[in-house]
Amino acid sequence: MRFIQPLCIKPCPLSGFSSSDWTPFHLTPGLPPERADIVIVGGGVMGWSVAYWLKRKEQVRNAVRVVVVEKDPTYSQASTVLSAGGIRQQFSLPENIQLSLASADFLKNINEHLNVVNEDPVDLQFNHSGYLFTASENAAHIMEANHKTQMCVGAKVILLSPAQIKERFPWMNTDGVVLASYGLENEGWFDPWTLLNALRRKAISMGVHQCFGEVTGFKSSSHKVETGDGDLLRLKRITHVNVQMPNSLEKQPVECAIVVNTAGANSGRVAEMIGIGHGPKDSMPGIPVPVEPRKRYIYVVHCPDGPGLDSPFLIDYSGVYFRREGLGGNYITGMSPEESEEPDISTLDVDHDFFHNNVWPRLAHRVPAFESLKVSSAWAGYYDYNTFDQNGILGAHPLVNNMYFATGFSGHGLQQSPAVGRAVAELILDGRYTTLDLSALDLKRILYQEPMLERNIV
C-alpha cells in the first residue's frame, strides 16, 4: 500500500466513476482511475474515435468504462493535428475505399453524431473540392483498374483526359499527364483539430475519462500453451497499464480488461513494451509491429495568382501535392521523400532546402502560376508509417489477446478514423466486424507476411 501523505484536507474529486467524489486523501489531480474496462493508449483522432464508438455502441449507459491516455496535452507532436486533413476515396484496396466512404458520410452528418446539448455545433470546414490524381503513361492502366474498383465500391470518381483536365482546370500544365482521376463527391479536406475536439467533447460527454499521462509499460500475466504442431507459445494478457503522470515520477497502474493501441507513430514502441517483437527472429513473438514514425513536411505558400477557389487536392505522379488553404490565396504543399532520403525523426524541424530542391520545381512544372510564390510557413508531422505495406493495422495480436491495434495508416489515418473507430468498437463489443468487413487489414497479415499493398500511381 502506497503511503499517501495528506497534503491538505480539501477533498479532491476522485477521478472517474464513483458515485460520490468525497475522499479523505488528497489525490493528485489528473490521476487515471485505478481500474477501467478499456484503456485507449493515444489520444489522437483514432483513439477518440474508438472511445466515441465504444460509448455509442454500448446498450446500457455506462456499461463500459473507457479511459483515453494521452501523453501530450498540447498535442504538439500529434500526427492528427499536423495533418493536411484530406479525405479521398481514390485507393486501390476496396477496404480503404469503404473506410473513406463511411468516414465521409460520418463527416458530412457530423452534427447528427457529435452534437452535444447546449454546446456549439461542429463546423469541420469540410471543403468538398475533391482530389485530382494524375498519371503518367506507364501508370495509366493502374489508374484505370483502380477507377473500376472505386466505382464498384461506390465512390464517385471520374477519369479525365488531358483535354478535359485543361477544360476544368485551365491553370494546370498537362505535360506528361496521360490520365487523371477526379473525385466528384465525398472528397476534399477538413480541419483535423476540429474533428479531434468534436470527438473528444462528445466522448467525454458520454462518460469517457481523459487522462494525460504517458504509458510506460504494462503488467501482464502469461501462460504457456501448446499449439497443434507441438510448439510452445507464451500467451500474454495485459492486466495493468502503467501510466506515468506528466512532469512527475508518480505512476498509476490502471487495471483493465482491454487495451487499444492507437498511439500513432509511437505504436511500435508501445507494442514493444508488452514484448511484441522480442523473441527469436522467425517465430511469432519475434515479429514486431512494423509501425514507426516518418517525418513529412508541409509548406504553406502564398500565391495570389494561384489556381483559385475551385482547385482540388492535386496529387501529381511526381509525388508532389498541394491544396488550397483558406480563401486568401494560400496553399499548402508537400511531397513524400524517397525511401533513401527519409528525414531524421528525432525532431520536428523543417528542412526548407527540401522545398527548394524537390517540391518547388515539380510544383512549378505542374502549375506554372506557382513559379512565383512565397513560403509563409512550414511545419512537420509524423506519419504512423507501416513499413510493411503502408496500410492500416487492425485487430488483436494473437499472442497478446487483449491488445487491439488501430494504427499504421501511413498518412491516411485521419480520413478513415470515424469508420475505423466503429470497426474496432464492433470487434470489442460484438466480437466481429458487423458493418464493414476489414479482415483484410487484420494484424495477422503481418505475421503471415502477406502484404496488402496499395497500387499507387507513382
Added chain:
Amino acid sequence: MLKILIPTIMLFPTIWLTPQKWLWTTTTSHSLIIATFSLTWFNLNTGTGWYTSNEYLAIDPLSTPFLILTCWLLPLMILASQNHMSSEPIKRQQVYLSLMVSLQMLLIMAFGATELIMFYIMFEATLIPTLMIITRWGNQTERLNAGIYFLFYTLMASLPLLVALLSLQVTTGTLSMLILCYSDPMPFFTWSDKIGWMGGLMAFMVKIPLYGVHLWMPKAHVGGPNAGSMVLAAILLKLGGYGMMRITILLDPLTKEMAYPFIILALWGVIMTGSICLRQTDLKSLIAYSSVSHMGLVAAGILIQTPWGFTGAIILMIAHGLVSSALFCLANTTYERTHSRTMVLARGLQMIFPLTATWWFITNLANLALPPLPNLMGEIMIITTMFNWSPYTLILTGLGTLITASYSLYMFLMTQRGPTPSHIMGLTPFHTREHLLITMHLMPVLLLITKPEIMWGWHF
C-alpha cells in the same frame, strides 16, 4: 456447541504459527473438518427444542441451519481467496485469514446466543471484520465509500435496537430466548410502543436488506473482494432475518398491524430490484440486486408471522445463501481472468469454458427457483402464505417471480452465450480449485432436495 466454537478460535494460532507453505492448505482443511463436525448439530432433537450445554450458547431448529451454513462457508471463503491473495506478503495473508476466522467465530456466537443482548453485541461485532475486509482488500476506490455506507446504515439502525432491548429487559426482567418464548404477550398500546417496535426491527430490516434501506448492499458487494461478497451474501444478510425471527416473539401482538407497510415495501422491493437487475452492466452489481430481491421475499415471509412464512423464509435464506455465494464465486472467476466485471466484455464464455457454463446454468436455474431445488420450496411457501394473508399479493409475487426468471436468464445469456470476442479466446482454463469451490456450493443445495425437513425450523 463448544466443540465447534473452540476449534474455530484455535484457528487463530493455526493461522499464525503454520509455515507459509502450508498456510492455505491447513486453514482450508481445518475449517472443512469443523464444518463437517458441525453437521452433527442436525441430529439433536430434544423435548424443549433447545439444545444447550450452558445457558449462554444454545441451538434450536431455527438456528441450526444458519450455524451449519456459517461453518460450511468458511472453507469455501478460504478456497475462493487463495488465488488473489497469493501475491500479497505473508503477514497480510495471515491478517486476512484471521479476519475471516474472527467473523466466523462472532457469527457462531451470534447464531448460538441465547440472550438477546449477546446476540446484539455479536451482531454489531460482525460489522468490524467485514468492514476491514471490504475496505482493505476491496477492488477499487469506491470501496471506501462502500465501507462507510455499510457501516453507518447498520450502525444507525441498530442504536434504536439497543435502546429497545434494554427497555424490554427492564420490562420483562430477562432477555434470554429460552425463557422468553413462555412469556405472556406484553401490553403494547401507546405510540411509544409503536416506536419501540420500529426500533426493535429497524436494524434487522437494514441488514436483510429491506428495499428502502438497501443501498449499502450493492456498493458493499461491488467494492468488496470475493470472500467479502460471499460472506456478506450468504450469512450476514441472514443475521438480519434470524434476528427478526427471534425478536418478533417479544413484539407480538403489535406486529399484526405494524408489519403491514413493511410487507408491502418488501414485495414492492422484489419487483423494483428485479427490474434494476435487467439494466445492470456490472455482473456483481446484478447479483447483489438479485440478493436484495430474494431477501425482500424473505422479509415479507418473516413479517407475516405464520408457520409457513417462517419455514419458507428459513429455506429461502439457506438456499439463497449457497446459490448467491456460488454466483459471486463464478463472477469472481470471470473477473480474475478478464479484470473486468462488465458483462459486455466477457461474453460467449460457454465456448471456452464448457464445464463452468454448466455451473453457471445450474446456479442461474437455482436463482430463478427451479423445482425441485429448495429455492422453489421457500418461494412457494412464502407466496402461499402471502396469498392466504391477502390474495392481491399474488400480483406482486407473481410478477416478482417472472422478473427473477428474466434477469437470471439475462445473466446466463449475456455471460455464456453469444459471439466469443477474440480477447476472450486466450483466457486461462479453470483450475480444479474453482470447480471444487462451485461444487461445494451446489452440492448442499442439491442434497437439500432430498431432505428439506432439516431446514424447516420449528415446524418439522
